[in-house]
Amino acid sequence: MLRKLLFQYQDKRQLVIAVIGAFLGMTFLITSIHYLIKVNDFGKGAEILGPNTVIVQKKVSSFNTLNLAKTDFSLSEIEEMKKKPFILDVQPVESNNFNITIETADPSVPRFRGDIFIQTVDPDFLDINLTDFHWKDGDTLVPILMPRDLLVMMNMFMSSKNMPQISDELAMDIKFKFALISDTGKQYISCKIIGFSNDMPSVLVPQNFMTWANNRFAPNTEQKITQIMISGKENEFGLVEHMLQEKHLESKNAQVAIGRLKSTVGTLILVVLGISVIAVFLSGLVLIQYLQLLLSKNLYEVRTLMRLGHHPNSLVKNFFVYFSKVFGVIGMLSLASFIGFKLFLDSLLKDGGLYIDTSLSVLSILALVFAYSLFALASYLSARKGIYEQNNG
Known part of the structure; x- marks a missing residue:
């Protein structure tokens, strides 16, 4: 009875406009949050390098061939790059100063x-x-991360000898050994593959082993820094790439492409996210304004009901329940629309060769719950304030 009296005979055009705006805003909000997370996670776990990280070296020119220019980095150059606002960190890549071979040690x-x-x-x-x-120092086994190209070369060797080729899993079970060679002799040490990389052109070893080996087998050789690792901020990889061009540095094309892709797509999604937040906020304001308009149009009814013995809290509850249901319908429609968008966009990205994680993002669902809770709370507070003002009046 109260619901019919307060809501049934009201003009709902403003409510419909607000519901449509909130529905579109919520749909794009959770969609943009979902894909912002998935794009930022793209590539994680597939490579050994952290996100937005590239390995760079100086471009080789004719001047380098004639020894008129250096291809190594000075400490001052590294410190200068670290000061850039879009750079998270810059660190040297240390290499061996001695000869080394790797061979199988498995019968x-x-x-x-x-x-x-x-x-x-x-x-x-x-x-x-x-x-x-x-x-x-003292360990008899060195864990290593092998470049996948080296495994490909091993399989080509096996194929040429009409022998079975080696899978990743089998390679990690095979026993290998290093031969560390200096002017005074050779030392063997066992090593084990614990992972592979498409990023690194070399075999990666722990820092402690490299320091020990260089000190022991090339104690008088100066360590030159010919490669560095640069970690850039998310969505600012374009600035990193511009810096590389300015300083005549180069990196592996795949690393640059992934960084550029994540930065560009991430920026576009942030723009959509910002627009979605504004749309949801404005729609929420319109809905609250509609609630206040209902109160102003029902002042006589509200006062009469309270004189007849209806407690203000029961009237507040009616307004709160009504708008909670409205927000609930918006939320369910937005979630259903998001799932439909997700299926379409996942298929589109897959066809385009961008294989991102297709599982639902928990944060996007939490954003929907948070927005619903915020709307419900705002409607409750607004209704309570309006009704209690009439009660006090």
Whole structure:
């Protein structure tokens, strides 16, 4: 009876406009939050490098060939790049100053031997579990991260000998050993593959092992920094790329492409997110304004009901329940629309070769719940204030 008296005979055009605006705003809000998270997570776990990280070196020109220009980095150059506002960190990539080979040391597989070079990077740049990637003086086994190109080369060797090729899992079970070579002799040490990388062109070893090996097998050789790792801020990779061009630095194309893609898409999604927040906020204001308009049009009814013995809280409850149902319908429609958009966009991205995680983002659902709670609270407070003012009046 109260619901018919207060709501049934009101002009609902403003309510319909607000509901449509809130529905569109909420749909784009949770969609943009979902894809902002998924795009930022793109590539994680697939490579060993952390997000928005590239390995760079100076471009080689004719001047380098004639020894008129250097390809190594000075500490002052590294510190200068660290000061850029769009840079999170810059660290050198340390390489071996001695000769080293790797070969199989497993009787169950054919003997394979090859000259390699090893490198080490700051652990903060690695997106792997570092529990197994450590070494100390006295350890008899060195954990290594192998470039996938080296495994491909091994399989080509196996194929040429009409031998079974090696999978990732099998390679991680095979025993290998390093031969560390200096002017005074050679030392063998066992090593084990714990992962692979498409990013690094070299075999990665723990920092402690590199320091120990360089000090022991090349104690008088100066360590030159020919490569550095740069970690840029999210959505600002374009500034990182511009800096690389200015300083005549180059990186692996795949790393740059992924960084550029994430930065560009992330920026576009942030724009959509901002517009969605504004749309939801304005729609919420219109809905609250509609509630206040209902109160102003029903002043006589509200006062009469309170004189007849209806407690103000029961009237507040009616307004609160009514608008909670309105917000609930908006939320359910927005969620259904989001799922439809998601299925369409996931298929579109997959066809375009962008394979992102297709699971639902918890944060986007929490955003929907938060927006619903905020709307409901605003309607309750607004109704309570309006009704109690009439009661006090």
